[in-house]
Structure formats: structure tokens, C-alpha cells
Amino acid sequence: MGNNINTRKYLGRKIFGIAPPTITVYDSDFQLVIDAIQSTGVTLTTTQKNAGNTLVVSTKNSGVWTNSVGFYGILGGTAGAHKWNWKNPVDTNAAFRLSFSTGWTHTNNGAQPNGASAYGNTFIIPGTNLLTANTFLSFYSRTNNSGYTAELGVVNGYGAGNPTCALFCNSSTNMYTWINRKDSERLLTGGVTSGAGFFLANCNNSNTVTNYRNGLSLGSNTFTNVVVPSYSLFLSALNNTGSLSNYSNKETAFFAIGNGLTGSQITSFTTDIQTYQTALGRQV
Amino acid sequence: MYYGRQVTNETAENLEAIFIDSDTFFHFVPDINGNFYLMLSQQDEIDILQTQYAYLLEIPLTEYIPPIQPKPPI
Numbered sequence A: 001m002g003n004n005i006n007t008r009k010y011l012g013r014k015i016f017g018i019a020p021p022t023i024t025v026y027d028s029d030f031q032l033v034i035d036a037i038q039s040t041g042v043t044l045t046t047t048q049k050n051a052g053n054t055l056v057v058s059t060k061n062s063g064v065w066t067n068s069v070g071f072y073g074i075l076g077g078t079a080g081a082h083k084w085n086w087k088n089p090v091d092t093n094a095a096f097r098l099s100f101s102t103g104w105t106h107t108n109n110g111a112q113p114n115g116a117s118a119y120g121n122t123f124i125i126p127g128t129n130l131l132t133a134n135t136f137l138s139f140y141s142r143t144n145n146s147g148y149t150a151e152l153g154v155v156n157g158y159g160a161g162n163p164t165c166a167l168f169c170n171s172s173t174n175m176y177t178w179i180n181r182k183d184s185e186r187l188l189t190g191g192v193t194s195g196a197g198f199f200l201a202n203c204n205n206s207n208t209v210t211n212y213r214n215g216l217s218l219g220s221n222t223f224t225n226v227v228v229p230s231y232s233l234f235l236s237a238l239n240n241t242g243s244l245s246n247y248s249n250k251e252t253a254f255f256a257i258g259n260g261l262t263g264s265q266i267t268s269f270t271t272d273i274q275t276y277q278t279a280l281g282r283q284v
Numbered sequence B: 001m002y003y004g005r006q007v008t009n010e011t012a013e014n015l016e017a018i019f020i021d022s023d024t025f026f027h028f029v030p031d032i033n034g035n036f037y038l039m040l041s042q043q044d045e046i047d048i049l050q051t052q053y054a055y056l057l058e059i060p061l062t063e064y065i066p067p068i069q070p071k072p073p074i
Helices: A028-038 A046-062 A263-279 B009-015 B042-049 B054-058
Strands: A068-072 A099-101 A104-107 A110-113 A135-141 A152-155 A163-171 A174-182 A187-189 A197-203 A208-213 A216-222 A238-240 A243-245 A252-259 B002-007 B028-030 B036-038 B061-064
Touching: A028 A046, A046 A263, A104 B042, A135 A163, A135 A174, A135 A263, A163 A197, A174 A197, A174 A208, A187 A208, A187 A216, A197 A263, A252 A263, B002 B054, B009 B028, B009 B036, B042 B054
Parallel strands: A152 A238
Antiparallel strands: A068 A252, A104 A110, A110 A252, A135 A197, A135 A252, A152 A163, A163 A174, A174 A187, A197 A208, A208 A216, A238 A243, B002 B036, B002 B061, B028 B036
């Protein structure tokens, strides 16, 4: 018996130009979003998944994700896909999943209300679900128009210093916001050159409310009478104790609501949102 | 200019906030004269066509004139 040497040879075909399959691992929270959207029958593209994942990861890094109570990426092109709160993609009112009225048109560019009857219910009640004085509201508008319309809004009845939480992006070049203050304590800032863009109103630990468009401050003021609405914040209309007005027809491609942000967080957030919209080819 | 389908007050009351599917619910709005209207997107019409509410699509479209908005909080 000599040494047992394996002298067998194998033949195969060398294949050029075919990369081995890659397995992409997404952020665990964003994977839940993917699962929720795709459970409605929508198949997200790789571009959409990568854009959403980048947004979640980058807002986690800046802390904006943690501060957000409602975070709506408006991804997938249908009502079923757009309804999810990415912070908690569970199909319940308690998870702040959106419900849409009739009158919306949903596409891969965003969600567009008709401006006369359409609204969405976030189920976020400022008096219950947000820090009272310190809150941010944000809205990415793809529609350049002007009108006294509420992109986000709730008020406990008009007048008499009733609590209000609302964002009106563009009324004749003015941006109006109320951050859980008396309805008389609204911040009016001019200089809105377009109704399209990323609008944000913020108050963070100082009673100073500041309005932003595309990351640039439009102005600030100090308001001390903190009062919070006890009804749900509506999307694209003003919820006045269950009676609606100020319907908007601005197409939204993102909005978020949460607890007050720092200046550096707002800068990062603006960059992240622009990157997200650009990746999806729907930036304005 | 807006167009919608005028419905009776009874229809509006009965169907308000009723879901067409898992994501979208009916919302009726009064016009300047207090008549209720249903305004649908094309997507809504496709969704409703497959439901028991398809009869609403047979109502002709007419011009909707919104009521004067209440004084906003400014």
C-alpha cells in the first residue's frame, strides 16, 4: 500500500461577469416598515428601500428619529403604503397609523389631497402624545401654491385663547405656526418664496418658536402661554373640535411630528430629507 | 373649481366615516347652501366600484361651491 494520494480532477465552467447574489440587511426598524408596506401588496424597489433605510439610519444618528412621535415617509404609492407611522408600523390608531378620507390621490411622488374635502387623521393628540411646550411639526410640500390652508392642524375651538397646534406653510408668502399655544400666539413669518419645500416649525426648551423653510430660519418669537389641544392632529386640514376647515391641496412627500429639536438636528434633518427625496426622484 | 356628487343629508350622515377599504373612509362636506357633497379621486372611484357603495358613482357630478370658511385663528 502506498500513500493515499487523491489524484482525481474536477471539471467546471468558469463564468465571467456574474456577481454572486448580495443580501442587503436593512436597519431593523426600517425592515419592519418594509414588511408593513409590502403586506399591503406593494413591492418596494431597491431604490425605495435604500432611500428609506438611509433616512432612518441618518435620522437615528442625529437623534431626530428618537424625538419623532409620528414619522411618515410616504413611500410606496398607495394609501395602504402611505399610512404607516415608521416609528411604529402597526395597523392601529394607537400606533398613529394614518387614516385617509376620500379625495386623495396616491402616487410614488406622494399623497395629494383635493383641497376641498380630503384629510388624514394622525390620531396624535398634542395634549396626550407630545411634550407640551417643546414640539416640532414638519411637512415636505411638492406643491407650489399659496392659500390659507392647514398642512397640519388642530384647534380646540376658535377664539378665547384656545389651544392650537398647526402648520400653515404658505399664505401669501407667510408661514403661520402654532406650537401648542393659545390661538392668539401664532408665529407669522414672511419670506416664503414658494409653497414647495421642507417646512418645519420648532420649539425646544425655551418658549421660542422658530419657522424654517429648507433649513433656513424665517424668524422666531417667544410665546409663554402653553396650552395643548385635546383632539387629533389632522393632515391637510384644520381639525376644529371635529369640524374641519382650511383644506389643503399641497402634495406631501414626507411629514413628521415630535418633540423639540436642536438647531444642529434641524440642519441634519433637512439634509436627510432632501437626500431622501432626491434618491426617490421627487425633490422640489 | 370643484366637482362632486350631491347626496342627501341622510346618506351623508349614514356613510360619514364608514371605511371603503382598510385605509380610506367616506367624508362628506357641505356646500355654501348646506347641501352635502362627496368628492372622490379616480382612485376612490375604482375602489368604490368594487363595493356595495358603487351606486354612489351613478350620481352625476355637479359643481361644488365651498362654504365661507370660519374665521381662522390668526
